[in-house]
Amino acid sequence: MDILSDELSRARARGAVFSVLRRAEPWGLRFEGVRPLTAHILLEGSAWIERDDLDPAPVHARDVVLATAGSPYSLVSGPGVTTVPIAEARRTPSAPGPPGTRAPEATVMCGAYVLSGSVGESLMQGLPPFALLPAAEQEPAHRAAVDLLAAEAVRDVPGQQALLDRLLDVTLVYTLRSWWRTTEAAPGWYRALHHPHIRRVLENLHAHPEQHWTLPVMARDAGLSRAAFAAQFHQLVGLPAGRYLTRLRMSRAQDALLRTDQPLAAIAASVGYRNEFAFATAFRRQHGLSPGRWRADRRGDTGRG
Structure with a gap:
């Protein structure tokens, strides 16, 4: 199992390009910072990314910035430049400089992701307010994908939006x-995926969390002694294997509670609990609520218990 692909799929991490803006200096775009994850790709030109509590960071052509939810921030052509809200800027996708000038220009593409559930939250935990990946540090295939984005962004042909979103x-x-x-x-x-023995166990846990996993079973799956497996798993993953399995099962259960109308007994079985009472006990221990109450609260359905 490809765990990263599975996690992104379960978090419903699908992106959508919402603006491709061409700007002549001086220019500034202001974002509220409320989206769970926003991608900015500077297709042409240069810029700075600013937030009140952080030092400004330079952004160059073909650099990629992932911005997580938090305080408002800005993309600007230079420090101190006046900014306009992104919603207002989108009404004028192309904003050249004053007549008779040849001000340096930039093309900025912005896309948003909707990540949901505890899986989405866990993916975002490892990201800072801004994860900036310079073009020089991108894999060759990544640079090729960004080049395709830049080429497609200036076209006006059927299917353009779908192609931009997939890229x-x-x-x-x-x-x-x-x-x-x-x-x-x-x-x-x-981090643990680089260790072949622990990777095998992780992939099996994610593929089949409902199975009867014990420490001896996991150690045998890894081809290690019980003590060696327990120590290596904790060191690499950052959690004891048993606690990791419980978190994984709870994450899968939360997803099912939010997205399906499955009865609690079916959800319990799907994540490895022998009955709904054992599941409810484990769920309440982690969340302080019964699964039914948690589901009703999250859905805003006071008629369910």
Whole structure:
């Protein structure tokens, strides 16, 4: 199983390009910072990304920036430039400089992701307010995808939006892989994928969380002694194997509670509990609520218990 692909799928991480803006200096775009994850790709030109509590960071042509939810921030042609809200800027996709001038220009593409549930939250935990991946640090195939985005952004042909959106999805996967490869903040399961024995266990846990997993069974799956497996799993993933399995099962259960009308007994069986009472006990221990109450609260349905 490809765990990253599975996690992105379960988080419903589908992106959509919502603007491609061409601007002549001086220019500034202001974002409220409320979206769970926003991608900015500077297709041409240069810029700065600013937030009140952070030092300004330069952004160059073909650089990719992933911005997580938080405080408002701006993309500007230079420090101190006046900004306009992105909603207002979208009404004028092309904004050349004053007549008779040849001000340097920039093309900015912005896309948004809707990530939901605890899976989406766990993916975002390892990202800072801005994850900036310079063009020079991108994999060759990633740079090719960004080049395709730049080429498609200036066209006006049928299917353009769908193609831009899918290329944005490609960019997210490349950016996450590159970012996590160079930071200690990557999710523990991702760091552990480089260890073949632990990777095998992780892939099996994610593929079949409903199976009867015990520490001896996991150790045998890894081809390690019980003590060696327990120590290596904890060191690489950051959690004991049993606790990781419980979190995985709870995450899958939350997803089912939110997105389906399955009865609690069916959800319990699907995530590895022998009955709904054992499941409810484990769920209440982690969330302080019964699964039925948690589902009703999250859905805003006071008629369900």
